[in-house]
């Protein structure tokens with residue numbers, strides 16, 4: 001599909017999705033011609049989506065990026081969620097060659113030392129596995145919400161991802177955190193116990209801290225970086241083309257175009 005046709009398709013889908021509830025949105029996506037993949041981080045909003053896919057039997061593939069640096073609580077929640085909803089959550093792991101090359105160049109925890117080193121780690125542990133998770137997909141479902149950060153305030157329901165040649169669908173774009181929490185309580189959806197310990201947004205263990213009262217939801221992610229727009233690159237349009245290879249990690253600086 002060309003970029004223009006992707007844009008047109010996304011615009012039309014955006015209008016359709018806006019009028020539907022979560023179940024209706026997922027049913028619409030499942031009815032589309034093309035493979036749909038939901039990538040979950042096991043965060044509270046992603047648990048809402050996984051529960052809806054599982055109970056609605058929508059037949060949408062559910063995948064997660066098992067970076068090797070997740071909290072134990074997050075890893076345990078993958079198993080618990082599979083058991084609760086009788087679904088398979090496909091795990092995508094980083095390649096050992098990339099991990100070894102990263103450690104040789106930056107050190108195992110080199111991501112604290114520079115933005116470049118952090119992008120390289122996210123590239124090896126998240127972006128490359130994500131590319132495998134989305135192979136053959138026409139639609140990528142995410143749990144992005146407008147209320148998560150200022151950087152996500154304009155999140156649409158559907159948007160063209162020309163780099164990856166697919167349409168990204170943010171089925172909870174208009175849900176606020178209070179609605180999410182109420183839904184989780186009403187439906188008894190299993191969530192990460194870290195949420196009640198000050199972690200509204202949970203990523204890899206070494207890169208996530210609890211937030212203080214009044215801080216934005218994502219303030220605990222890569223907290224040592226002084227940039228309000230920091231992201232891991234998963235949801236940045238030009239990130240897919242900047243995925244570093246094991247050889248480039250060990251031999252040259254990682255492209256600074258992986259925006260955060």
Ligand code: SF4
Nearest residue numbers: 111121122125204207
């Ligand atoms: S969040 Fe941290 S540990 Fe996880 S992939 Fe990114 S830099 Fe590496």
